[in-house]
Amino acid sequence: MLDAIDRELLKTVADLEELPKGAYNIRKNGRLLVRNVSANIDIESLEDNKGIVVTIKPKTVNESVHIPVILSQAGLYDTVFNRFVIGDEADVTIIAGCGIHCGGLDPEGHAGIHEFHVGKGAKVRYVEKHYAAGPGRGKRILNPATKVFLAEGAQAEMELTQIGGVDEAERTNEAVLGPKSLLVVTERVLTEGTQRAVSRNVLTLSGPGSRANMVSRSVIKGDSVQNFYATLEALAPCRGHIECDAIIMDRGKNETLPSLKALHPDAELTHEASIGKIASDQLTKLMSLGLTYEEAVNRIIQGFLR
Amino acid sequence: MLELIDLSYVVTTEENGNGAGRRKIIDGISYNFEQGRFYAITGPNGSGKTTLAKLVMGINPVTSGTIRFEGRDITSLPITERARAGIAYSFQHPARFKGITFRDLLAMAAGTEVEEQLLALLRRVGICSLSFMDKAVDAQLSGGEIKKIELATTIARNPKLAIYDEPDTGIDLWTIKPMVRLLKREQQERGTTTIVVSHNRAFLEAADVILMINNGHIVYEGDLAGAKPLLTDLSACTYRRCLLEDQDVGCYR
Numbered sequence: 001m002l003d004a005i006d007r008e009l010l011k012t013v014a015d016l017e018e019l020p021k022g023a024y025n026i027r028k029n030g031r032l033l034v035r036n037v038s039a040n041i042d043i044e045s046l047e048d049n050k051g052i053v054v055t056i057k058p059k060t061v062n063e064s065v066h067i068p069v070i071l072s073q074a075g076l077y078d079t080v081f082n083r084f085v086i087g088d089e090a091d092v093t094i095i096a097g098c099g100i101h102c103g104g105l106d107p108e109g110h111a112g113i114h115e116f117h118v119g120k121g122a123k124v125r126y127v128e129k130h131y132a133a134g135p136g137r138g139k140r141i142l143n144p145a146t147k148v149f150l151a152e153g154a155q156a157e158m159e160l161t162q163i164g165g166v167d168e169a170e171r172t173n174e175a176v177l178g179p180k181s182l183l184v185v186t187e188r189v190l191t192e193g194t195q196r197a198v199s200r201n202v203l204t205l206s207g208p209g210s211r212a213n214m215v216s217r218s219v220i221k222g223d224s225v226q227n228f229y230a231t232l233e234a235l236a237p238c239r240g241h242i243e244c245d246a247i248i249m250d251r252g253k254n255e256t257l258p259s260l261k262a263l264h265p266d267a268e269l270t271h272e273a274s275i276g277k278i279a280s281d282q283l284t285k286l287m288s289l290g291l292t293y294e295e296a297v298n299r300i301i302q303g304f305l306r
Numbered sequence: 307m308l309e310l311i312d313l314s315y316v317v318t319t320e321e322n323g324n325g326a327g328r329r330k331i332i333d334g335i336s337y338n339f340e341q342g343r344f345y346a347i348t349g350p351n352g353s354g355k356t357t358l359a360k361l362v363m364g365i366n367p368v369t370s371g372t373i374r375f376e377g378r379d380i381t382s383l384p385i386t387e388r389a390r391a392g393i394a395y396s397f398q399h400p401a402r403f404k405g406i407t408f409r410d411l412l413a414m415a416a417g418t419e420v421e422e423q424l425l426a427l428l429r430r431v432g433i434c435s436l437s438f439m440d441k442a443v444d445a446q447l448s449g450g451e452i453k454k455i456e457l458a459t460t461i462a463r464n465p466k467l468a469i470y471d472e473p474d475t476g477i478d479l480w481t482i483k484p485m486v487r488l489l490k491r492e493q494q495e496r497g498t499t500t501i502v503v504s505h506n507r508a509f510l511e512a513a514d515v516i517l518m519i520n521n522g523h524i525v526y527e528g529d530l531a532g533a534k535p536l537l538t539d540l541s542a543c544t545y546r547r548c549l550l551e552d553q554d555v556g557c558y559r
Contacts, residue, residue, distance in 0.1 A: 217404070217405075245404065279401065281397070281399075281400075281401040282401045282402075282403055284365055284385060284397075284401070285397065285400065285401040286414065287384070287385040287386045287389065288363060288365075288385055288389050288394065288395045288397075289389060289411070289414045289415045289459060289463065290386060290389040290390050290414075290415075290417070290463070291386060291414060292386050293384075293386070299406070299410075299414070300403065300406070302405075303403055303404065303405035303406035303410065304403075304404050304405050305405070306405040
């Protein structure tokens with residue numbers, strides 16, 4: 001059922017060696033490949049196979065859902081709408097990811113549009129990795145979008161990673177935070193060659209006592225370009241922070257624009273942003289531990305994107 | 307074991323807006339550091355102590371002269387090669403990283419990720435808190451914490467020559483004595499040739515030899531008792547350096 005390329009892509013984007021335990025839905029070239037549901041986690045297809053609805057029962061704890069997508073068909077651009085409804089007081093992990101294997105000249109792409117409704121007091125950890133490989137010269141395009149709605153006391157931790165090989169990426173993250181909810185978004189993107197990546201984020205802190213932390217780590221190699229835009233909008237007494245760091249290597253270009261909008265007098269919003277080369281004191285330290293210049297660069301980048 | 311021969315380090319400076327000038331930071335220093343001894347390098351601020359230490363590690367390039375380590379000319383070797391030859395360097399203001407932990411640095415320094423060996427290193431350097439191991443070496447660490455990490459990664463190299471630049475910066479008064487004892491123990495039990503750049507009396511008292519540097523020259527070599535008159539003379543006052551041409555406002559002391 002899974003061929004060698006499928007296995008390599010699944011291992012890279014979802015850390016899967018075999019079919020996982022628990023609930024899963026693997027989509028290949030725009031079609032359902034295999035699915036499993038559990039007693040607490042249901043997965044249903046939307047009409048015309050345009051996506052899935054994952055429903056997690058209230059108080060489901062320590063369970064996970066894998067929903068990777070793999071593409072290996074030249075010329076295919078697959079758009080998928082997935083909705084996650086996470087019941088009150090559940091505590092679950094969702095592992096998504098898209099792997100593209102491009103063998104031809106035609107472009108291949110995927111747009112995963114994910115909507116999360118996180119119930120009262122529920123916790124969700126969402127891990128998403130994007131990766132593309134293959135000998136073909138067709139462009140590999142990924143345009144993911146996430147929309148997160150957090151109910152009172154809900155918590156969401158989003159880890160969004162683009163590992164490499166993606167020629168064009170335009171990501172959109174939106175979130176609306178209810179009272180006393182918490183959202184932590186960590187985005188890690190590495191681009192090289194002539195790749196382009198744009199990330200647009202709008203987090204709205206609408207409930208009193210809500211908190212948001214957006215962390216972005218970018219590594220820009222070769223002639224690649226990455227742009228990062230993040231807005232925290234506060235409508236209630238709340239706390240929010242944006243931390244965005246970009247390391248430029250070679251001739252990379254970066255534009256970083258964190259923006260804060262306080263529409264309530266008791267909002268506390270902060271941001272820190274930096275763009276620059278690898279600090280020379282970091283390189284010197286690691287070289288003084290016996291690493292070569294190249295080894296030191298790799299370790300620093302590895303840590304930065306960890 | 308470490309021989310400096312007519313070592314100079316010159317920087318280019320902008321002087322009075324009239325184009326580039328040259329300033330000698332290290333001015334023809336020759337000295338032979340002996341195997342297994344403990345040296346303290348002291349002197350006024352801006353005298354060239356740290357620059358000399360950085361020349362030995364290869365962090366600053368030598369302008370002229372020769373550095374020999376265990377008989378081998380290392381003058382043009384990069385930092386990595388000097389580290390692999392057995393020289394370790396503890397920075398006054400250690401680098402901070404994002405996403406690199408103490409464990410990562412210690413493992414790189416020791417060349418092993420084996421838990422027992424890393425724990426043995428913690429015991430050796432006197433860090434007893436295990437939770438410390440997985441702390442990120444980032445801006446959240448206090449000045450004292452990052453200096454302990456710096457010391458540990460230097461010792462973890464098992465160096466033949468260990469250079470410590472102002473190891474007591476940011477360290478509380480109560481930690482300095484254990485730190486001195488640690489460096490002495492490394493010297494005595496492992497024969498580590500030790501060079502400490504410091505103004506701190508505790509390190510000067512622990513040293514076998516004190517070298518005093520002023521204006522890029524070694525102006526004194528000997529024990530602490532002999533150094534005291536010069537220390538009093540040179541240590542705190544930077545008045546002479548602060549003079550602007552002929553505008554002598556008089557020393558405030």
